[in-house]
Amino acid sequence: MRKIKQANIVRFTERNDVRCADVEVKADGINGILLAEFTAMKDNDFDMRHVYRKEASNEIDWYDNNLHEAFKDVSEELFNNKGLDKEWGEREAFIEEILSFGSIREELEEHFRRTRTASLFHTDDVEDQTFLH
Numbered sequence: 001m002r003k004i005k006q007a008n009i010v011r012f013t014e015r016n017d018v019r020c021a022d023v024e025v026k027a028d029g030i031n032g033i034l035l036a037e038f039t040a041m042k043d044n045d046f047d048m049r050h051v052y053r054k055e056a057s058n059e060i061d062w063y064d065n066n067l068h069e070a071f072k073d074v075s076e077e078l079f080n081n082k083g084l085d086k087e088w089g090e091r092e093a094f095i096e097e098i099l100s101f102g103s104i105r106e107e108l109e110e111h112f113r114r115t116r117t118a119s120l121f122h123t124d125d126v127e128d129q130t131f132l133h
Contacts, residue, residue, distance in 0.1 A: 007026075
């Protein structure tokens, strides 16, 4: 398990029609900055879909453009171990450590709660919405 030294939400966005949050992470034993992509799940928890190594330079890429090759997907590299139980355990422990850092979990809960409420045509929650036309 890697000890999280720093984690902060850098943006809320939508990729492939899925709402997600990007969390920058610095962890022991990992060079540079990671960008963890979180999405909300139906059971009121969060899933980490991808982890990217951020190789962008703030001097060159001052507006944090994530549309080029400065972000490399390292999800498999970080959690690809022999033995399915060990792989799942390390990944889940990493997720939980990020979510437990500071107010990350609370900020994600608040954001996804607000976007779920604001979305009038969200197919998963149609029965719960009272403002449908």
